[in-house]
Amino acid sequence: MTGAGQATVADKPASRHAKPVLDVSRLSVAVRDEDGEREVVSDLSFSVARGETLCIAGESGSGKSMTSLAIMGLLPQPMARISAGAIRLDGVDLAALPESRMRHMRGNRIAMIFQEPMTSLNPVLTIGRQIVEAIEVHTPLSRREARQRAIEALNAVRIPDAERRLGQYPHELSGGMRQRVMIAMALALKPDVLIADEPTTALDVTVQGEVLELLRDLQRETGTSLILITHDMGVVAEMADRVIIMRNGRMVEEGSTIDIFSAPRTDYTRELLAAVPRMRTGEGARPPAAPQQHAEGTNEAASAVATVRDLQVRFDLHGGFFGRVDRRVHAVEGVSFSIARNETLSLVGESGCGKSTTAKAIAGLVPYSGDISIAGRSLQGLSSADRGAVRRDVQMIFQDPYASLDPRMRVGDLVAEPLLIHRIGSREERRAQVASLFERVGLSADQMDRYPHEFSGGQRQRICIARALALKPKLIIADESVSALDVSVQARVLRLLKDLQREFGIAYLFISHDMAVVENISDRVAVMYLGQIVEMGTRDQVFSNPRHPYTRRLIEAVPMPDPRMRRERFARLESEIPNAVRRVGDPPQRLVLADAGEGHLVAG
Known part of the structure; x- marks a missing residue:
């Protein structure tokens, strides 16, 4: 990757012995709920030196974000409060300041990126x-001077054409650009301490690298201390000088990045690191059971669980005074692949590349052209009833399990709902089948009468998996199904998906931007860019010998969970990722895949 390299980790000069700019002493945060008051952060102490990067890592519920909100004076009132301890910024106890003074400190001396x-x-x-x-x-700056500083801040975070961007609204920018705007806002006042709470979790791996590089550059230039809160141990390895591991509101381990990764002292830290998906450590891909491209009517095409030929999904954009269609988004353009029984095909690429749209077309959620066959039966020309029957064989698991589950329904009813819709079994038979599914995904039957909010994120995703299994589908589409989960929960869900595949012979279409996860779960991989596949092959072909420049860029951008492999610099993105918008009438620019050997297809 251009501008990328590796460097060993070295502690910043005198960071251990320098006077801390921020000192947190025996901090406890209490939250009041229906059962009374309970501590979510207990007796936490740490300090941060000027120019130092401290990472606070741990799973959801460990107290990381509550710690950051306490430091910023943003705890939700009156439900949460600082019950003990002090938070000193250059000797001033922030926990004891009235809101009027804290409002001046917030943003000016200490800032946060959400x-x-x-x-x-x-x-x-x-x-x-x-x-x-x-x-x-x-600041006492005039409106004109403040505007000029805003332009300088946007330039500092490398947003092109900064002056024009000032007039744009947030929805007009990509996710990476919006995150850069947040960093610009936080750094415009040159704070002493910057807290970044999961600043890259929702970003594509290449945009993530750009944001991390940006934070490092600005830290070097301004001397700002950085507190990075994350559950991504790859980001910790790339960024941290020191690391704090938290669990259930308490610090379980603290040390230098090298010590934490090479010689963790606690079982919890060792388990956390062991759960991190790592590149080049997969079990070895099985040879594909179905060729990547099929001729019309071949036996191989008929035996595939799902076959997609020349799939196209386009969305019209209306413009002008009369709302005339003048542009069209070519979200998916000429995509073809097949998935065999007991096989996992992964679609990877950055946001906007068309992978989720491809999944929605297969599931019948968006209109499309081309041909989609499920279990050898083409969906073209089918009646709505026949199409619905075929669709039973395709189920989806979405990224956010909480948004996928009706909060007003009991989870047992949610899992039984597909059976009820398709009129399968009596009430007692459905309940027995749901109980069996709950046990199969690692939950107990006595949990069926609870509501979604009573479960953790990993448990909710298991409920979604049970719901997807209810109709015994031949194909399950997992769309970013583990990206929002902690690494240990993620590892358990991925293990469950593999076990279910071995037991039921299910085919998976796995969609993700996390290349490390993809490398560990896939049999074959298809890389998408601007609505088209640019490379496709077995997992070993794609990850061991990536042939297309875009594939190489994706793989090289993955942060390695090893501080000894820390990069000196990430590749820079000087502009937004291009889009697939074309003027109506402009012919699509189709890519042609050529066989580079043994079925490894690469766009020329």
Whole structure:
């Protein structure tokens, strides 16, 4: 990757002995709920030196985010409060400050970048107005001077054409661009401490690399101390000088990055590191059971669980005074592949490449052209009833399990719902089958009468898997199904998917931007870019010998969970990822896949 390299980790000079800019002493945070008050952070102490990067890592519920909110004075009131301890910024106890003084410190001396920029930015205000207002609140600058500083901040985070961007709204920017705007807002006032709470979790791996590189550059230039909160141990290995591991609100281990990764002292840290998916450690791909391309009517095509030929999905964009269709999004353009029984094909690529749209077309959720066959039966020309019967063989597992489950229904009813819709079995038979499914995915039958909010994220995803299994499908589409989960939960869900595949012979279409996860679960991999496949082959072919430049860029951008492999620099993205919008009437630019040997297909 251009501009990438490797470097060994070296502690920043005097970081251990320098006077801390932030000192957290015996911090405890209590939350009040129906059962009374309970501590979610207990007796936590740490310090951060100027220019140092401290990573706080742990699973969901470990207290990482509550710690950051306590430091910022943003605990949700009146449900949460600091019950003990002190938070000193250059000797000033932030926990004891009134809100009027804390408001001045917040943003000016200490700033925060949140995980989801779209929820942190006001959708009805322009980017420029939001940055300028923040500068005006904390400085005596005039409106013109504040605007100029806003432009400088956007330039600092390498947003092209910064002055024009000031007039745009958040929805007009990509996810990576919005995150860069959040960083610009946080750094416009040159804070002493910057807290970044999962700043790259929802980003593509290449955009993630750019954001991490940006944080490192700005830290070198300004001397800002960085507290990075994450459950991504690859990001920890790339960024941290020191690491704190948290569990159930308590610190279980603290040390230098090298020590934490090479000689963890606690069982929990060892388990956390063991669960991290790593590149080049897969079990070895099985040879594909079905060729990647099929001629019409061949036996191989008939034996595939799913066959997609020349799939096209396009969305019209209306513009002009009369709303005339003048442009069209070529979301998927000429995609072809097949998936055999007991096989996992992964679609990978950055946001907007068309992988989720491909999945929705197969599941019948968006209109398409081309041919899709399920279990040898083409969907073309079928009646709605016949099409529905075929669709029973295709089920989906979505990224956010909580959004996939009706919060007003008991989880047992949610899993039984597909059976009820298709009028399968009596009430007692459905309940017995649901109980069996619950046990199969690692839950107990006595949990069937609970509601979704009573489960953890990993348990909710298991409920979604049970629901997908209810109709005994031949193909399950898993669309970013583990990207929002902690690494240990992610590992258990991936293990469950593999076990179920071996037991039932299910075919998986696995969609992800996490290349390490893909490398560990896939039999074959198809890489998508701008709605088309640019490379496809067995997992070993794609990961051991990537032939297309875009595939190489994706693989090289993956942060390695080993601080000894830390890169000196990430590749830079000087502009947004191009899109697949074309003017109506412009012919599509089709890529041609050529066989590079043994079925390894690469676009020329």
